[in-house]
Amino acid sequence: MISLNKLKDIVNRIFLRQQTEDDLVFLQNYSAISGNKNVSQQGNDNINIGQARDVSFNITQHLTPENIQELISLASNSILSSQDDIALSISVSNDFTEDALIRNIPFDNQERTLNYQIDEIEQQLEIIPQMEYLSKLANNIPICDLGLVLDVPPYFKWQFPNLDLRIVNNTNKTIYITDIFLEVEKSVLDPYPVLVIPGEEVNVLHFLIVNDGWGEVQNASVKFNLVPWGHPISFTEPYKHKIHIGNFLYQYNVDVSDALRKSGVNIEAFGTQNLDEIANGYINACFPGMPFVENSLNGDIDINNYSEDWLKDGAKRFLMMLEALGEFKNGVNIKRNLYSAIAYGEISFTGTTHEQKLKASIVKFFAEVPLLIFGQYGDGYYSSFQYSAKLDIDRENYKVLVQSLGSSVSQFIKTGEIDRFNIRVGALKSSLHNFILKLIYNNGQFLLSPPISLKIFVPRSEANGAISLDTLRLEQGQNLAEQGDLDGAILKFQEALRLNSSLNFDPRAKASQIVSSSLVYKARHLVRDYGKVDEALAAFTEAEHLCPSLQISAQSWSALCWHGSLHGYAGKVLYAGDKAVEIDPECSHSRDSRGLARALTGNILGAIEDFQAHIQWIDNTLDKNVENNEPLSEGRRTFLMEVKLRRQNWIQ
Secondary structure, three states: OEEHHHHHHHHHHHHOOOOOHHHHHHHHHHHOOOOOOOEEOOOOOOOOHHHHHHHHHHOOOOOOHHHHHHHHHHHHHHHHOOOOOEEEEEEEEOOOOHHHEOOOOOOOOHHHEOEEEEEEEOOEEEEEEEOHHHHHHHOOOOEEOHHHOOOOOOOOEOEOOEEEEEEEEOOOOOEEEEEEEEEEEEEEEOOOOOEEOOOOOOOOOEEEEEEOOOOOEEEEEEEEEEEEOOOOOOOOOOOOEEEEEEEEOOEEEEEOHHHHHHOOOOHHHHOOOOHHHHHHHHHHHEOOOOHHHHHHHOOOOOHHHOOOHHHHHHHHHHHHHHHHOHHHHHOEEOOOOEEEEEEEEEEEEEEEOOOOOEEEEEEEEEEEEEEEEOOOOOOOOOOOEEOOEEEOOOEEEEEEEOEEOOEEOOEEEOOOOEEEEEEEEEEOOOEEEEEEEEEEEOOOEEEEOOOEEEEEOOOHHHOOOEEOHHHHHHHHHHHHHHOOOHHHHHHHHHHHHHHOOOOOOOHHHHHHHHHHHHHHHHHHHHHHHOOOHHHHHHHHHHHHHHOOOOOOOHHHHHHHHHHHHHOOOHHHHHHHHHHHHHHOOOOHHHHHHHHHHHHHOOOHHHHHHHHHHHHHHHHHHHHHHHHOOOOOOHHHHHHHHHHHHHHHHHHO
16 A cells, blocks of 8 residues: 555655655656555545646656656546545636736727637647737738828737636635746747738838847848729739848838839939938928818819918929829828828748747738828827736746735635636747646645646737836826826826835826926927917916926927917917027027017018028038038928028018
8 A cells, every 4th residue: 555645745855856766766666566546545635636747747857758657647546536625727818907918009909909718738738829910920811001000019909818727625624825836847939020010100102011029030022012092902913013121130111112113103202212311201291281281182272372482382392292193192091191002912031930940921911101191190008017927038947936916826715615816927028838837825735737838929019018016007107197197197106116115206296297298299289280279388388387397398399389380379489489499599490480480470680580590501401411422312402492492582
């Protein structure tokens, strides 16, 4: 007769890496007893099947595979003959709660919402991520430009897997769980690329490919066709255009200007195509809030209908740019406020799998290519995440303590009761993990789960999302303050201070500064895009009152002065021009903005002084580029000369 308690003690010592030679001899002898089920039932606490499995997990270096398999079979048969005192079941919860999110996409989109699926395969629990978007990538189903509905990260609604544990206590005493560990056999990085095509407002004549995976995109190329926005597309050969990309890790900006040129677009009208100066092309192609744009959409644009010179000049340039588009001037995306083309085709590349093998893929896509912009996108709001157990990457045989709010687990389960709780398991990168859950209860006794294989998907763009609870509260406070909720932000900052004594700041002052900065940002959009000058002025005033120490930039004051003047409020916004020049006297745009306000309020001499300063800056810019043998593009030079001529006409 073999004592079950003795076998349990040996398993305990092996689990703690404290086994002796006598223990190994005992197990070898035990494994040699074929079919033995004569094990005593002494004691109230019996090891379960999970503990028997743990033998193979820890002593593979001492026993042959045949011995181990026989030992597991014998121990399992012995344990099955005893009462199953504690039952453990594991599932996965896909409910999105406050602690589940890194950054949440601001709408319900099932295609890019991540869930986890759990299956039992050969006595092992397998947990894998499920997302329609990832399935499309894997099965060569076309993916769309995410910017059609979203222009900034996050690109996905996702969460770390949330293990849902259910424990039934069938013993005759209360169970007190004091610790839970993840006994990890192996964790490896999943480096295979995950391609995303976001929409980029300033990305005129380009579309962007982002790698949200963790390994390099290798030997990539793209072949595609171009059509005006709204025209039908068909993913069939031949594709007219092909660009070799090569290797990249983070992102690649695909320049389609040559393809557009071949399609009849006068690319030179857009100015520079130097990627370092792409903002110049953006300026040439951007007409936010201009009335002639709306008129053009209605087919009713006549330069003579505008009395102001600046509107006539703007309408003239707009019509020139519109004609430069050729057939693409019919591609209007009303929802995103721009004229655009659609690039559609295939991206081919090679990536490395978690098994360190090369794998080739082809991704079908269609992406929007901005051509002329006449509005702004909305802004996203972010939320954050608290993890309960963080797994490492590329590591073997280590232990992770599960925590709740910085403390160990503490669960009481009375006789006959059922307890249920969740364990959020995180990692900093997409990765695969093999582990066993070990629940410690009642002075060192333990309960083991079946082996678990877990695959975690973490978008690279949100790699810093797995954070501590105090950082979670800080980011929540930041988000609330950005939305104007001062009191809510203060409460979150106070919670962060209680959680982390090393933090040192004034919650009210911090919240006030963020709210004030957000008010200034909001005000710039109000006056620039909607002409709401009074609301913008009120926002600037509130920001200064709320946070007197806030340093509002010269660019912000200049924008208020310029756009407020254009909308007929020069007298009200002149002070903003004075502030802009006071903060940065060398900024020519501040002088230009104040010059406009001065001219419209009758201060002609002051306006001439400011415009002359701006003209001098233009001359210096043109001369500097000639001296450095870095000539401006024809489009950029033409634009600057037009501005110079316009200011000279105003002076005269």
